[in-house]
Amino acid sequence: MKKILITGATGNVGLEVLAALQKLPHSFEVRAGVRNPAKDAEKITGILPTLVPFDFTDPATFRPALTGCDLLFLLRPPQLSEVQKYFKPLIDTAKETGVQCIVFLSVQGVESSTLIPHHTIEKLIVESGIPYVFLRPAYFMQNFTTTLLPDLRLRKRIFLPAGHAKFTLIDVRDIGAAAALILTDSAKHLYKAYELTNNEKLTFGEMAAALSQALDVTIQYESPNLLRFFWAKRRENVPTMLILVMIMLHYLPRFQKEPAITDWVEKLTGTPPVSFAQFILNHRKALHP
Template identity: 30%
Template sequence: MSRTLVIGANGTVGSELVRLLRAAGHNVLKATSRPVTDPATEVHLNLLTRAGLDTALQGVSKVFMLSPPGHTNQDELLNPVVDAAKANGVQKIVLMTAMGANADDNAPLRKAELHLQNSGLAYNIIRPNWFMQNFNTFWIQGILEHGKIFLPVGAAKGSFIDARDISAVAARLLSTDDFNQRDFDLTGGVAMDHDAVAAILSRVTGQTITYQDIPEGDMRGALLQAGLPPAYAEFLLMILGFFKLGYSERTTDAVQTLLGRPPITLEQYAADYRSAWVKA
């Protein structure tokens, strides 16, 4: 049986992708930089040092990969995976980057995309918009402590996507060759500003949650205080700046095309994750 390697298997998208692939009968190997606990289903792989790269790819026919968070040199981390995959006989790679990554050919994520496109391998590239799950992870502290979503994005709108839809799309693309050599920008079905998001979270949780626009400097301080590397903090501020300029408002029909159903709504996401925001 062919084997699928999932790089980023412990993350929000990767963990659900592993579940979906295994439920569909795929033989899945999880790449992890942590100590391996089950050699039958896991393999050690450190993208920063490339330790374990060739071993991880042995006997693998398909790969899902993304760049680990906290790093801005995504091409330097991902391009060696593409080269090693080709050398080890991998047939197809599905790469997840981010919506807007293809706007600048000199950007590290775009360099990774181009390297894959020029590799001769079968591929798909998926570029999701901002995750709905950010509201129950990265932005949750302000919600729990102050009842506020603190972000420096003004009244700009985003077509937020549920990470479960991203996983489902990746699973679909790893299960068929019908869409090979194509890239897809993945969005939710509607665009809304953060006041609208806060209103939905308030209605679902029964709590008062509001949005507060903050200066970029305040966001920088919060990111650095949270322990993010300065370069990555500046990267996040840059893409939040693009959000503020309106670049995250666009919607696409990619989820409908690939999954045959509409994207998960923010209302459904909020209901499913309600316990994250409801105080004990």
């Protein structure tokens, strides 16, 4: 029986990949890489993978988790940006243990964004010689139910240095569905890169307007300068590295080519992608201030 290791298994995307795999008919053994199997088991209730110890910051966990695995679903935790320190040893170990394919969760526009860690990770994977598939999703709508939620609920605002840049969007459930289908039929997707978006491009001002209408409360959008944004987040005890990631994610698009809308979600899954309006309705209770 072939085996798949899912990294980031208790995060937004990892949980959706596991859930989608559970719905598909396949003969793979699914391993969920988690820091503490005993503690993390409760986070994936209803999903039945084999839990194995895996920690991006502990290379000693790499080989036991990867040994015997045919496929690796790899993502980058947002707080980890030191590619050579954390990801090169992991990719090297995947090569040594005989992993036959890496499905890497990258980001849309990575090929022209040399500053972001995903660019270097993609390069390392290619250089390793391991067959790969790159998933390059748009801006996660679930950022509104995680990173951006405190500002949204406590201050009724979106506070990001994104200016008037337009962003393509994606629901992580659509990423999970696409990833699961690729993992269980990887041969037809090898060496391909899929940009995953829904069918709209919005500024954060437009997203604030959509949230205001759906939640029946005024949500303001404020685009601060970088210094103000940085210190506002530091006062909220957001780690410096995560603030820098937020700046790269939201500020750099102001100076980059506008991202393209693609139809890969529907082509891969047979289902239209979730719209931003539907996402708000699906998460109305969590989003409402």
